[in-house]
Amino acid sequence: RNQQSNKDVKRCIQSTATVSKPLHCLSQLFHRSLAPSLPGPPSLPFLGNIFDLSQDHLPIYLTGLARRYGNIYRLRCGSTTMVILNSSEVIREALVKKWSDFAGRPHSYTADKVSGGGYSISLGDYSENWKSHRRLTHSALQRCVADSLHCLIEEQALYLKQVLLNYKEKPMDLSEDFTVATSNIITKLAFGKSYEKSSAHLQEMHGCLNKIVSLWGSPWISALDSFPFLRKLPNAPFTRLMKEVAKRDEIIGGHLDEFKQKKHSEDFAAPLLQYLNSPEGKVPKMTLTDSHIHMTTVDLLIGGTETTAAWLSWTIAFLLHRPEVQNRVHEELHSVLKGQYPHYSDRHKLPYLCAVINEVLRLRPVAPLAVPHKAIRDSSIAGYFIPKNTIVIPNLFGAHHDPEVWPDPQSFRPERFLEGNGSCLRALIPFGGGARLCLGESVAKMEMFLFTGYLLRDFQFLPASPEEPLPDLRGLASVVLKAKPYRVIACPRA
Numbered sequence: 001r002n003q004q005s006n007k008d009v010k011r012c013i014q015s016t017a018t019v020s021k022p023l024h025c026l027s028q029l030f031h032r033s034l035a036p037s038l039p040g041p042p043s044l045p046f047l048g049n050i051f052d053l054s055q056d057h058l059p060i061y062l063t064g065l066a067r068r069y070g071n072i073y074r075l076r077c078g079s080t081t082m083v084i085l086n087s088s089e090v091i092r093e094a095l096v097k098k099w100s101d102f103a104g105r106p107h108s109y110t111a112d113k114v115s116g117g118g119y120s121i122s123l124g125d126y127s128e129n130w131k132s133h134r135r136l137t138h139s140a141l142q143r144c145v146a147d148s149l150h151c152l153i154e155e156q157a158l159y160l161k162q163v164l165l166n167y168k169e170k171p172m173d174l175s176e177d178f179t180v181a182t183s184n185i186i187t188k189l190a191f192g193k194s195y196e197k198s199s200a201h202l203q204e205m206h207g208c209l210n211k212i213v214s215l216w217g218s219p220w221i222s223a224l225d226s227f228p229f230l231r232k233l234p235n236a237p238f239t240r241l242m243k244e245v246a247k248r249d250e251i252i253g254g255h256l257d258e259f260k261q262k263k264h265s266e267d268f269a270a271p272l273l274q275y276l277n278s279p280e281g282k283v284p285k286m287t288l289t290d291s292h293i294h295m296t297t298v299d300l301l302i303g304g305t306e307t308t309a310a311w312l313s314w315t316i317a318f319l320l321h322r323p324e325v326q327n328r329v330h331e332e333l334h335s336v337l338k339g340q341y342p343h344y345s346d347r348h349k350l351p352y353l354c355a356v357i358n359e360v361l362r363l364r365p366v367a368p369l370a371v372p373h374k375a376i377r378d379s380s381i382a383g384y385f386i387p388k389n390t391i392v393i394p395n396l397f398g399a400h401h402d403p404e405v406w407p408d409p410q411s412f413r414p415e416r417f418l419e420g421n422g423s424c425l426r427a428l429i430p431f432g433g434g435a436r437l438c439l440g441e442s443v444a445k446m447e448m449f450l451f452t453g454y455l456l457r458d459f460q461f462l463p464a465s466p467e468e469p470l471p472d473l474r475g476l477a478s479v480v481l482k483a484k485p486y487r488v489i490a491c492p493r494a
């Protein structure tokens with residue numbers, strides 16, 4: 001009787017499977033036909049919304065469109081449809097709740113060229129190999145965070161202090177000093193080296209990485225992805241891009257060769273590369289090849305330098321506008337730490353400093369449009385049907401300026417994070433979320449806390465002169481949202 005009932009169960013499962021597949025397809029079709037179509041601004045034949053997409057400050061422009069078309073709308077570029085998400089609720093639905101539907105990256109001709117054929121984490125599409133690559137890198141970075149990152153940041157914060165002291169209260173543009181400090185943290189982890197601002201090697205490496213990012217964001221190059229026929233025509237910006245990519249690969253390749261030669265010597269520490277080469281824990285499904293490690297260091301250098309440095313520049317810019325906020329942070333540091341420098345574990349005792357960090361992340365999320373995602377299967381967001389391969393752009397800037405969530409969204413008001421038990425923290429998403437959550441989130445958080453804690457303990461930042469206007473707070477938006485260059489006086493505190 002048992003055998004008979006087992007057979008019955010099997011037959012029942014088989015027939016359910018045969019019925020459920022077509023039923024599933026039918027329900028998808030039904031859902032698709034019932035789902036409302038996405039709103040969006042009118043688009044031109046062939047060109048689509050190319051003029052909307054080439055606006056000067058795209059995050060502000062897209063946020064403006066959200067006020068007209070809602071928190072989710074579509075734009076077209078050539079034959080590609082993009083869905084723009086503008087509130088933390090819809091961004092969370094896509095990136096966190098339905099993470100496995102939206103974990104892809106759009107495959108593009110130019111991304112393939114700059115990522116060495118898809119070996120990068122940030123530009124690589126979702127696959128089993130990509131997952132293992134990201135997991136191994138995440139675990140190597142977490143080991144760095146646990147054992148050497150705090151010391152490295154302290155070292156760079158003290159070095160930065162010395163640089164500012166050497167300026168002797170002269171008005172200076174500090175953006176490059178911030179870039180050197182954040183870059184040194186990544187190069188110390190990855191190559192065991194740090195550089196002076198004047199170092200030719202550093203200038204070359206940064207010049208090259210910055211050119212790649214800015215050229216890649218230029219409309220002349222993006223057009224190659226949407227209009228393939230253009231690839232056959234001469235394109236000077238694209239030729240320059242390829243030259244910079246070759247230079248980048250030579251520089252990074254040189255560091256990796258040096259690591260191979262020195263990795264066993266006692267006085268050479270490059271923890272990230274060491275951990276990537278000898279992963280801990282469960283035997284990984286794949287071993288990282290030289291190409292993976294090469295592109296990992298590129299990802300971390302690009303993702304981990306300009307972002308945190310831009311955030312530091314924004315922080316000082318906002319504090320120049322609101323000197324009373326700067327003084328309150330200094331008072332908090334002084335009364336809690338009694339003259340000591342902060343340790344990362346002190347962050348729970350310094351709520352106002354943390355509120356300032358969050359408010360700058362809210363107002364100027366340095367990766368304002370994250371990195372484009374791709375739907376890897378048919379799905380839905382906010383009740384709209386989203387077909388496989390649709391490009392999804394999380395407008396983090398828009399989400400952080402949503403008046404439904406953030407009263408008076410344009411104002412710099414750190415106190416908002418101290419009110420209502422910090423409930424608004426849930427709507428703060430500067431690092432994205434889900435499978436593509438920023439890989440360097442924990443590195444960035446420690447850097448932001450220690451750099452601001454050290455700098456605001458030791459210096460009062462003052463406007464360059466009564467005649468010079470205060471820093472512009474609109475900024476320059478590209479892949480990274482940066483403050484326009486401005487000068488500031490770093491006045492040592494008594």
Ligand code: HEM
Pocket residue numbers: 095121122123134299300301303304305307308311365366367370371372394430431432433435436437438439440441443444
């Ligand atoms: C304030 C500082 C930073 C902010 C606001 C930030 C923000 C972001 C955002 C929004 C993304 C895209 C997430 C998405 O696709 O949905 C991202 C990706 C990424 N970030 Fe960051 N980031 C910061 C610092 C860093 C640092 C310090 C590192 C490296 C140590 C880093 C490495 C990366 C990498 C590798 C990715 C690609 C992840 C992937 O595609 O799976 N970031 N970041």
